[in-house]
Amino acid sequence: MTRKSFPRILAVSALLISSLAGRPAFATPWNMVPEESAVRFSGLQTGNPFDGTFSTFGADIQFDPSAPERAYVRAVIDATTAATGDSQRDEAMRGREWFHVARFQNIVFEASGFKKLNDSQYEAEGTLTVLGVDHPFTLPFDLVIAKERAVMTASLILNRRTLGIGTGPWSEGKWVGLDVTLDIIVTATKDTP
Numbered sequence: 001m002t003r004k005s006f007p008r009i010l011a012v013s014a015l016l017i018s019s020l021a022g023r024p025a026f027a028t029p030w031n032m033v034p035e036e037s038a039v040r041f042s043g044l045q046t047g048n049p050f051d052g053t054f055s056t057f058g059a060d061i062q063f064d065p066s067a068p069e070r071a072y073v074r075a076v077i078d079a080t081t082a083a084t085g086d087s088q089r090d091e092a093m094r095g096r097e098w099f100h101v102a103r104f105q106n107i108v109f110e111a112s113g114f115k116k117l118n119d120s121q122y123e124a125e126g127t128l129t130v131l132g133v134d135h136p137f138t139l140p141f142d143l144v145i146a147k148e149r150a151v152m153t154a155s156l157i158l159n160r161r162t163l164g165i166g167t168g169p170w171s172e173g174k175w176v177g178l179d180v181t182l183d184i185i186v187t188a189t190k191d192t193p
Contacts, residue, residue: 027062027070029191030150034058036187039077044177045089052084061188065145068114073124075186077107097167104131109139120144130163141184148190155183 039054056078063071079099083090094101111126120142128137141154158180160166161173170176 027067027072028064030061030063030188031191032059032061033187033189036185038183038185040183041082041180042183043180046175050084050086050089052082054078054081055083056081059186059188061186063114063150068116068122071114071124072112073126074108074110078105079107080105097170098165100131109137111139128163130165133164135163148192150188150190152186152188153184155181157181 037057039057040051041053042049042051044050054077057076059073059075061073063073080094080101082093082099084093093099096102099107106129108129109126110129111124113125115123115125117123122141122143124139124141126137126139128135139154140156141152143150143152159178160180161171161178166176
């Protein structure tokens with residue numbers, strides 16, 4: 001190795017290190033099982049309850065039960081797949097006043113490090129990106145691990161107005177309630193080499 005090549009090697013090393021910044025060290029990868037996972041939501045429209053699902057979503061999960069502070073998750077929901085069984089409502093949800101999927105297809109949650117509250121309860125503090133806007137977000141969840149299989153469940157109430165979902169006449173909650181319940185179940189298996 002010549003003296004001239006040494007600075008170049010240092011620069012490449014620094015670039016690699018910076019590209020890994022924020023990602024956990026030595027966390028174990030887990031693979032989501034789509035057929036055993038679900039993202040569901042529910043709310044009120046003109047006082048009547050409705051339920052819906054996002055049929056397409058995925059997650060990059062890295063987690064070591066002995067070191068939750070090294071965990072990493074990046075979950076992506078395809079907003080174009082939101083469905084409630086009502087074609088008129090589903091079409092409206094994809095429009096500019098709601099999810100505006102032509103411009104913002106994905107809803108993304110990303111967090112580095114989990115906080116363990118007790119044997120099965122955790123919190124992940126991260127960023128929720130909706131309609132291209134980043135929101136600080138804490139996701140409380142339960143996690144049960146049996147050998148190389150994990151099941152994560154979460155149920156929380158979101159205020160859609162704080163996330164900018166529903167604009168114009170839909171922003172007040174007169175026709176569609178502001179509170180939306182989100183229920184998540186993710187089943188994953190440990191990635192074994």
